[in-house]
Amino acid sequence: MMNELIFYLLAGLVLGSSLAVLLIPNPMYATLSLVGNLLAVAGIYALLNAHFLAVVQVTVYAGAVMVLVLFVIMLINNRDFEARIPSKIYFFLASALVFLFLYILIPRLSSSGEASNVEGSVRSFGLLLFQDYVINFQIAGILLLAAMVGAIMIGRRSGD
Amino acid sequence: MDHYIILIIQVVFVLNLILGLASLCTWFERKASALIQDRVGANRAGAFYRGDNFLSKSASPFIRVLGKLGVINTLICDSVKGIMKEDFIPKGVNPILHASGPFLAALPVFVSFAVIPFAPDFTIPAFTFFSYDFGPYDIKMQLAPLDAGALFILAMGSIAVYGVAIAGFTGNNKFSFLGGLRAAAQMISYELAMGIALATAILVYGTTDIYAMVEAQKTVWGIIMMPIGFVILFITGLAETKRGPFDMPESESELVAGYFTEYSGMKFLLFWLGEFAEIALFSAVISLLFFGGWNIPFVTLPEGTIFGALLGHTILMTKIVFFCLLQIVIRWTIPRFRYDQLMNLGWKYLLPLSLVNLMGTAVVVLL
Numbered sequence: 001m002m003n004e005l006i007f008y009l010l011a012g013l014v015l016g017s018s019l020a021v022l023l024i025p026n027p028m029y030a031t032l033s034l035v036g037n038l039l040a041v042a043g044i045y046a047l048l049n050a051h052f053l054a055v056v057q058v059t060v061y062a063g064a065v066m067v068l069v070l071f072v073i074m075l076i077n078n079r080d081f082e083a084r085i086p087s088k089i090y091f092f093l094a095s096a097l098v099f100l101f102l103y104i105l106i107p108r109l110s111s112s113g114e115a116s117n118v119e120g121s122v123r124s125f126g127l128l129l130f131q132d133y134v135i136n137f138q139i140a141g142i143l144l145l146a147a148m149v150g151a152i153m154i155g156r157r158s159g160d
Numbered sequence: 161m162d163h164y165i166i167l168i169i170q171v172v173f174v175l176n177l178i179l180g181l182a183s184l185c186t187w188f189e190r191k192a193s194a195l196i197q198d199r200v201g202a203n204r205a206g207a208f209y210r211g212d213n214f215l216s217k218s219a220s221p222f223i224r225v226l227g228k229l230g231v232i233n234t235l236i237c238d239s240v241k242g243i244m245k246e247d248f249i250p251k252g253v254n255p256i257l258h259a260s261g262p263f264l265a266a267l268p269v270f271v272s273f274a275v276i277p278f279a280p281d282f283t284i285p286a287f288t289f290f291s292y293d294f295g296p297y298d299i300k301m302q303l304a305p306l307d308a309g310a311l312f313i314l315a316m317g318s319i320a321v322y323g324v325a326i327a328g329f330t331g332n333n334k335f336s337f338l339g340g341l342r343a344a345a346q347m348i349s350y351e352l353a354m355g356i357a358l359a360t361a362i363l364v365y366g367t368t369d370i371y372a373m374v375e376a377q378k379t380v381w382g383i384i385m386m387p388i389g390f391v392i393l394f395i396t397g398l399a400e401t402k403r404g405p406f407d408m409p410e411s412e413s414e415l416v417a418g419y420f421t422e423y424s425g426m427k428f429l430l431f432w433l434g435e436f437a438e439i440a441l442f443s444a445v446i447s448l449l450f451f452g453g454w455n456i457p458f459v460t461l462p463e464g465t466i467f468g469a470l471l472g473h474t475i476l477m478t479k480i481v482f483f484c485l486l487q488i489v490i491r492w493t494i495p496r497f498r499y500d501q502l503m504n505l506g507w508k509y510l511l512p513l514s515l516v517n518l519m520g521t522a523v524v525v526l527l
Binding site: 028032035039051052055056058059062063064067068070071074075121122123 | 257306307308311312314315316317318319321322325326328329337340341344345348351355367368
């Protein structure tokens, strides 16, 4: 009962803040809504007993990535990029892609019910990551490393 | 039902503990700074109180002593003054966003205390009270016995950046804005080294559960196993509280008061409350992770009894109070860093050192 109540509260927060990100023209408020959205998703993870995942979601997304986004938005003048949608074609294209994605995703989500039995403790999470999914983990690591090197290359002043 | 009542009592207990520690820090900050700077400090309010009826007359010597020590001035007068002050909001600023600054700066600190164990687990034996049978109850003095407790504190610390950044942004003034940016940059930079130092501790103890970490230090304290990790965590902790030699974000001589320039009354005090609570939190983390928590060498506490828990709680609180006071003394002793020195220390010294330390510890643990 209590859990369901909290779930609906969090789900409402997730949906509401996602809508706010899309609809609010002011980039500062949109960023803060996105932070709220990420925190609410972390709350849903915690509700599913995946504490480690929730903590990592807060640390990485809400704590590190979004702070940098906020940083950039605070430094750039707000009026320079208030709600500019270039063309309606992009809008329809994006909507079509999202619907296609959901059309493929939703039937598969509802059928995979066994995942809920996995314990959310750090130990079981680590074992899962380093035994069953070790290849995926390594590939993700290499991808992140490549992205990091790329970021340093782009960020470097030419002539250094 | 019983479970909820015990939980509510625990929440009240922990909250009072935080506020008590924060008040102690407030008072000590005023008096210690005065002593260090060869001043007298707060010593007037209530110092000459005589009382006018029997009750107040008999209490007056006690009140006079408190007044001379500055306790009444710092704890009662200042808070009442904060409540009575005008709540100023700068022009052209969203009032909700403005109010959420101090809220977001203080809340994560208070939430972090949920994973701090304040005493070893104990059992209240079954007893009968007015012909009702109670217990036995197994009590954990940790509000949320999370598996990922140490990481939870790190996550909450990264949320606290928003409070500071929003406060700087909604100040609608260049001083607060610069202060907010400095604070955010500083906290992000030092969070990295702090996270890696915590990872060292996690490697050594083989767990992320803070309670299990304390239990692992029964014979040897953590500081002996990882002295470099302790030094890194201590320095980054000082930087995370934005005090001590790391108070660039609010440096009075340059930025008025930095990110909270445009705050007044209780909102201003909330920043301070959050800051002092953060000192207490950080002291708790250090004493739990590196100084054995409620363990002291060569002494075994009686396990599982109320007496043992009380004893353990006293030992832990002594350590926490010691580190609180140590941080305040450091703040008033060491001069402020320059901004480039601050960034150099964070990125060029602490981060590589912590990475090397992590590698070294990993090799030792593997062997």
